[in-house]
Amino acid sequence: MLFTFINSLTLGMAVFLVAAGLTLIFGIMRILNFAHGAFFMLGAYLTSTLIGDMPGSIWVLIGASMLSGLVVGVLGLVVQHFVLSKLEDVDEHFMLIATYAVMLLCVGAIKMTWGLEFHSVDPPPGLDLGVVIFGTFVPSFSLFIIGAGVAVFLVLDHVIHCSWSGKLAVAIARDGWMSNLMGVNGPLGVRMVVGASFALAGLAGGLLLPNQTLSPALGDTFLLMAFITIVIGGLGNIRGAFIAAIILAVIDGLNILFLPGFPGVLIYVGMVTCLLLWPNGILGESRL
Amino acid sequence: MLDRRHFMLGTTAVLGTAAAPKFLRAQSEPIRIGLITTLSGPGQIYGQYIQDGCELAVDLINARGGVNGQPIELIVRDDRNSPDGALVAFRELAGDGVKLFAQGTFTANVLATLPLLEQNDVTMMVVGTSSLAITHQNYTRNMFRLGYSSPMCFGGYGHLMAERFPEISNWAMVRSDVQSLKDITDAFEAGMRAKAAADGREVNMQEPILVPYNGADFRNQISQVTNSGAEGLFNCLQGADAITYYKQARSFQMDKQFKLMCDSANELTVAKALGNKMLDSLWSWTGWYPQAAENNPTSDALLAAYIEKRDDPYPNWFVGVAHDCIATLAEAIGSTGSTAAADLIPAIEAQSFQGATGTVAFRTEDHSFAGDLTYIRFGKSESSETGWEVFESVQMAGVDFLEPATPGRELQ
Numbered sequence: 001m002l003f004t005f006i007n008s009l010t011l012g013m014a015v016f017l018v019a020a021g022l023t024l025i026f027g028i029m030r031i032l033n034f035a036h037g038a039f040f041m042l043g044a045y046l047t048s049t050l051i052g053d054m055p056g057s058i059w060v061l062i063g064a065s066m067l068s069g070l071v072v073g074v075l076g077l078v079v080q081h082f083v084l085s086k087l088e089d090v091d092e093h094f095m096l097i098a099t100y101a102v103m104l105l106c107v108g109a110i111k112m113t114w115g116l117e118f119h120s121v122d123p124p125p126g127l128d129l130g131v132v133i134f135g136t137f138v139p140s141f142s143l144f145i146i147g148a149g150v151a152v153f154l155v156l157d158h159v160i161h162c163s164w165s166g167k168l169a170v171a172i173a174r175d176g177w178m179s180n181l182m183g184v185n186g187p188l189g190v191r192m193v194v195g196a197s198f199a200l201a202g203l204a205g206g207l208l209l210p211n212q213t214l215s216p217a218l219g220d221t222f223l224l225m226a227f228i229t230i231v232i233g234g235l236g237n238i239r240g241a242f243i244a245a246i247i248l249a250v251i252d253g254l255n256i257l258f259l260p261g262f263p264g265v266l267i268y269v270g271m272v273t274c275l276l277l278w279p280n281g282i283l284g285e286s287r288l
Numbered sequence: 289m290l291d292r293r294h295f296m297l298g299t300t301a302v303l304g305t306a307a308a309p310k311f312l313r314a315q316s317e318p319i320r321i322g323l324i325t326t327l328s329g330p331g332q333i334y335g336q337y338i339q340d341g342c343e344l345a346v347d348l349i350n351a352r353g354g355v356n357g358q359p360i361e362l363i364v365r366d367d368r369n370s371p372d373g374a375l376v377a378f379r380e381l382a383g384d385g386v387k388l389f390a391q392g393t394f395t396a397n398v399l400a401t402l403p404l405l406e407q408n409d410v411t412m413m414v415v416g417t418s419s420l421a422i423t424h425q426n427y428t429r430n431m432f433r434l435g436y437s438s439p440m441c442f443g444g445y446g447h448l449m450a451e452r453f454p455e456i457s458n459w460a461m462v463r464s465d466v467q468s469l470k471d472i473t474d475a476f477e478a479g480m481r482a483k484a485a486a487d488g489r490e491v492n493m494q495e496p497i498l499v500p501y502n503g504a505d506f507r508n509q510i511s512q513v514t515n516s517g518a519e520g521l522f523n524c525l526q527g528a529d530a531i532t533y534y535k536q537a538r539s540f541q542m543d544k545q546f547k548l549m550c551d552s553a554n555e556l557t558v559a560k561a562l563g564n565k566m567l568d569s570l571w572s573w574t575g576w577y578p579q580a581a582e583n584n585p586t587s588d589a590l591l592a593a594y595i596e597k598r599d600d601p602y603p604n605w606f607v608g609v610a611h612d613c614i615a616t617l618a619e620a621i622g623s624t625g626s627t628a629a630a631d632l633i634p635a636i637e638a639q640s641f642q643g644a645t646g647t648v649a650f651r652t653e654d655h656s657f658a659g660d661l662t663y664i665r666f667g668k669s670e671s672s673e674t675g676w677e678v679f680e681s682v683q684m685a686g687v688d689f690l691e692p693a694t695p696g697r698e699l700q
Binding site: 003004007008010011014015053111116117118119120122128129130137139140141142210211212213215216217218220221222225253256260261262263264 | 330332333336464465497498499500502503504505507508509511512527528529531532535536538539540541557560561562563564565
């Protein structure tokens with residue numbers, strides 16, 4: 001039971017790492033970014049280029065992931081400048097099509113740069129085996145992913161709700177016109193949040209790299225689950241996304257324990273149930 | 289200024305060319321073969337292998353002077369990984385007069401074009417696709433499937449494992465909840481049970497453990513497998529899922545817990561991805577393993593050409609199979625001197641030749657591939673630069689494991 005829960009929590013936190021940036025960009029710009037999975041994948045490929053087949057230590061993995069996140073964040077600013085900012089006043093359907101086009105461009109660029117073959121990057125030494133907790137064997141890398149998910153949530157939650165920059169971002173997201181009147185540089189704030197959203201995608205790609213197989217389809221693996229997470233949690237709500245990721249983890253665990261013949265089915269049942277109970281998500285739709 | 293003499297000379301040359309016998313002009317006209325495969329979206333990697341194999345076959349044949357003096361021209365179209373895309377590509381090429389086709393990767397896309405073959409009077413080689421429907425309920429005589437049906441390929445696999453490892457009587461299986469993978473585990477189980485029964489033994493084949501398709505985390509299912517008490521494992525996951533599964537299983541030291549591990553069909557893709565973190569020992573089926581093909585100059589030539597093109601000494605099996613599809617058409621055209629389906633179909637039914645994958649022959653009744661089966665065992669190696677090596681390979685006659693022919697009817 002403990003083993004199942006920890007493994008499911010691993011999946012939940014992995015999904016939260018991807019969903020965090022997705023919900024952040026929705027909070028500030030009200031767009032569902034279809035390109036998020038592609039930039040998550042780009043972060044993974046960049047990290048693999050930096051560290052090779054195996055990172056020398058856990059700090060090398062984290063450092064390379066942060067660097068990749070930075071690069072992806074800068075690319076996000078480019079996307080914001082040339083695509084997203086041009087579509088601020090148009091119908092949201094155009095945004096979906098635009099981000100889908102960006103996704104195709106990004107995936108195409110990855111295929112041209114790194115090819116179509118599968119690649120694998122190992123966990124750093126110390127995270128490649130497992131530990132025993134209360135008599136239960138737990139893979140070390142699972143604990144790393146859970147720790148990374150919790151750490152990213154705590155940092156984001158603190159920045160958004162406790163720091164001045166976070167409060168300014170919330171103000172811009174909720175009433176850009178009024179915050180402009182108050183002397184806040186709205187467009188700069190939007191750019192910063194969009195950059196952070198893309199950077200989070202890149203960071204997640206790097207951190208999860210040793211857990212997955214690197215291929216041009218990697219983004220698809222997580223994108224659907226990330227969308228489910230932010231819908232259950234409440235679009236644009238970081239705390240909601242974190243809670244939803246844990247709920248998904250519990251549902252996945254129950255699925256494995258009680259319905260092993262139908263893997264993944266209960267997650268969709270859970271999503272429908274949550275939406276019936278809380279149509280705007282568990283914590284409600286939010287502007288950060 | 290054009291004088292009368294030059295006018296007469298020019299006119300004579302033009303009329304002479306137009307009036308020349310058709311066969312004289314045909315010598316320089318290329319034989320056009322349309323290739324419809326997946327070159328975008330999921331499955332692109334396999335479409336790329338197929339394109340490579342077909343292009344190399346065309347290059348090698350043309351380098352030898354073509355077929356009866358005519359070069360082959362390959363016209364490649366992307367099916368966009370959809371039946372609609374395959375139909376659009378087929379109609380375009382057929383409308384342009386192309387009478388020879390090769391098509392793969394996915395069954396659904398192939399099934400979309402099959403009903404059109406006869407009315408367009410074309411001959412098609414299906415590359416690699418394993419679905420039973422193609423040679424059974426959806427059979428059409430204008431199609432030849434150079435691919436391995438599940439009963440042949442994985443029934444043979446189960447037979448081989450039961451024959452070589454009679455001491456292993458308790459098996460676990462892993463697959464996604466996908467029909468084509470169910471066909472594979474069913475065929476493996478049937479082959480193993482049949483051989484064990486013939487030897488007077490019983491084997492316990494546990495219910496397959498299901499994992500999500502294109503999943504992110506398989507650790508719960510890995511734990512189920514390692515706690516199953518089985519001695520043998522048959523892993524039926526494909527592509528990235530399989531590699532992620534083996535990666536995540538490493539912390540469980542799964543390869544130390546099973547006496548025998550079998551992968552369905554990922555062959556060296558797993559080893560190339562895992563490198564020096566490869567499992568100790570793993571069996572896999574493959575459609576083409578050139579290093580095991582002794583006294584096969586076709587295979588040697590294709591491997592050399594592939595290495596020159598891709599700088600990779602371990603090509604995917606689709607390359608060999610795709611090559612043999614083009615070679616099959618070339619052989620038939622060479623022997624009949626015709627590209628018409630009415631001439632080619634009986635020629636292909638009757639012919640047997642050495643392709644890159646071994647003997648290339650088709651069962652007359654349903655045009656199923658009746659060639660060789662190859663299985664390899666590979667694993668971690670300290671002495672190899674790649675971190676892994678192939679330890680052994682086994683070849684068997686596929687015709688011994690072909691399911692009964694029921695063209696036009698579903699196999700019961």
